[in-house]
Amino acid sequence: DQQVKQNSPSLSVQEGRISILNCDYTNSMFDYFLWYKKYPAEGPTFLISISSIKDKNEDGRFTVFLNKSAKHLSLHIVPSQPGDSAVYFCAAPDYNTDKLIFGTGTRLQVFP
Amino acid sequence: GAGVSQSPRYKVAKRGQDVALRCDPISGHVSLFWYQQALGQGPEFLTYFQNEAQLDKSGLPSDRFFAERPEGSVSTLKIQRTQQEDSAVYLCASRPTRTGANVLTFGAGSRLTVL
Numbered sequence: 001d002q003q004v005k006q007n008s009p010s011l012s013v014q015e016g017r018i019s020i021l022n023c024d025y026t027n028s029m030f031d032y033f034l035w036y037k038k039y040p041a042e043g044p045t046f047l048i049s050i051s052s053i054k055d056k057n058e059d060g061r062f063t064v065f066l067n068k069s070a071k072h073l074s075l076h077i078v079p080s081q082p083g084d085s086a087v088y089f090c091a092a093p094d095y096n097t098d099k100l101i102f103g104t105g106t107r108l109q110v111f112p
Numbered sequence: 113g114a115g116v117s118q119s120p121r122y123k124v125a126k127r128g129q130d131v132a133l134r135c136d137p138i139s140g141h142v143s144l145f146w147y148q149q150a151l152g153q154g155p156e157f158l159t160y161f162q163n164e165a166q167l168d169k170s171g172l173p174s175d176r177f178f179a180e181r182p183e184g185s186v187s188t189l190k191i192q193r194t195q196q197e198d199s200a201v202y203l204c205a206s207r208p209t210r211t212g213a214n215v216l217t218f219g220a221g222s223r224l225t226v227l
Contacts, residue, residue, distance in 0.1 A: 009152075034215065043116070043203055043218030044155065089154050097168055099145065100216060102154035 003027045004092055006103035013110050019077040021106045023090030026071065030092040034100070035064060035075050038087045047088070048075070080110045114138075116219035118204050124225045125194045133189045133222040135204030144187050145216060146179055147203040155203055161187060194226045 005024045013019045023033075031052040036044035050057040050064045050073065057064050063076045077084055090103040117136040125131050137144050143162055147155035148171075157171040163184035172179070176195075181187040191198055201223045205216035 004154075006154075036218075041220065043205070043220045045218070046215045049215070091154075097160075097170075099157045099160055099168065099171075100155075101157070102147075104152070104154045 001026070002104075003030075004090055004101050004103040006090055006106050008106050009104070010107040010109070013080045013108065015082055015110055015112050016079045019075075019080045019084065019108055019110065021075040021077075021088050021090075021108065023073045023075075023103055024071055025073075025090075025092060027092070027095070028071065029095040031095070032093055033064070033066065033073055034091045035062075036089045036091060036102075038089065038105070044089060077108075080108075082110050082112060084108060085110050116204055116206055116217055118202075118219035118222050120222060121220065122223050122225075124227065126227055127195060128193050130190065130192045131194055131224060133191075133202050133224070135187045135189070135219060137185065137187070137204065137206030138208075138217060139185075141206035141208050141217075142184075143207045143209065144181060145205045146187070146189050147205065148173075149201045149203055149221070151200075158189070158202075191224075194224075196226050199224055199226045 003026050034049040035047040037047045038044040048059050048062045050066050055066050066073045087105045087107045089105045091100045119134045145160050146158040149155045159179045160168040161181040176192045178190045201221040203221045205218040
């Protein structure tokens, strides 16, 4: 049972445009969400997070939106840059055990 | 060190061999996690240490997998009698606190290929 889902394995966006990466979750007990970014041959690095008491969190070009009723969150990157090309993972800490549960990732490619 | 260090970065093993993967977390970090990432998948939890205590090993796929952190710093993940399905990237992550502040710092991973 996959509690965190990223249904789009890949996304291709032109430089300067908006990238929107989506994530759905099934466990209503999740109260905090994180996005990690991963380049090839490197470990995932933390990008941005959001608490369930908010519906939006912004950090520079990155904004995460949370829709609790739909159990859906999205990461917006504006404007997209070629250096943003990476795999993006959505994650949530398990309520009982504190371990992070990851989605399967979305590979973003930003082309000139 | 400045980050989480893992070694070896790449390991090729013949089926049936034992392997040991090492993780040096950020100095002073209390919590240490091991994750397994198969090709095309997200990281999947294996086990969790708080200092030297292994508090959760529910993600270890079989009794061939064993992890330790005897002095509360360096950790080793050992896989006995490796199988082809063990081929994956093994990621180690640490964080300074016991709970909360769930931002983990990951190492670059150890890629294991079992032939």
